[in-house]
Amino acid sequence: MDDWGWDQLRPWLDRRLTLPAGSLFCVIDGPTRGRPWTAPAVRLQLRRLAVEAGVRRRFAPHQLRHAHAVEMARDGVPLNVIQRQLGHANLRVTTVYLQGIDSAEIINAIHARMAPMMPASAGLRS
Secondary structure, eight states: OOHHHHHHHHHHHHHHTTSOSSOSSBOOSSTTTTSBOOHHHHHHHHHHHHHHTTOOSOOOTHHHHHHHHHHHHHTTOOHHHHHHHHTOSSHHHHHHHHTTOOHHHHHHHHHHSOOOSSOTTTTOOO
């Protein structure tokens, strides 16, 4: 991850240290504080953020795994390393992730995007 990414993630990691031990991604406030963030809640939040950011296509969190795999492949990361990063037991599954994807088009679109206007720590209460 680049420096910008770490700068965005660091406030969350600092906040996470103040919560009970458990899942990295968890509820921040309220009676369920510290409990795992459920998959449906993640999907809902990411869809809300996508709408706010002006993304018009349907978005699913799993697409982030595909984009990560494509970026690694484009950067020349060996397929077996990508396999381990994604946690795939079978190399064929990793290969399927990369088939039929025009990685240059995807990566160029990602790199051409404007930087977010709101830091990832926005909304975290001190």
